[in-house]
Amino acid sequence: MEERGGGPISIWIGFSVFLVMLLFAVQVIFNLYAASVVTAVSSDAARRVAGSDGGPSSIAAAEAQARQSLGRYGDRVAFIWDVSGDEEVVLRVQSENPTFLPAAMAGPVGLDRLDRTIRIRVERFR
Secondary structure, eight states: OOOOOOOHHHHHHHHHHHHHHHHHHHHHHHHHHHHHHHHHHHHHHHHHHHHHHOOOHHHHHHHHHHHEEEEEEEEGOOOEEEOOOOSSEEEEEEOOOSSOHHHHHHHTTOSSSSEEEEEOOOOOOO
């Protein structure tokens, strides 16, 4: 009787494909979670600055609170503020996500970086 099926090489190929697909799923889930949390925390920080005087002290306080809310991930995040106009507060947030995939796979798909721009209108009493 002849044995059908693959040998050890096909088992390792199948296992490798399964492992890459699993790591890709983990990377996508982590990226979605990080994007959601960073966007929410950044929106709160920008809203806090837009509701205050918009000076350096309010920016520093809002950024410190945002970093505290993000925990260790906050060390990876760069906050770029633009409060030069009287109409809106613009906050650009950039970070590099940890990757579970090889860089050659995570980079082209866009799962290794996070870049968000938050615009909050400044409302003043008249």
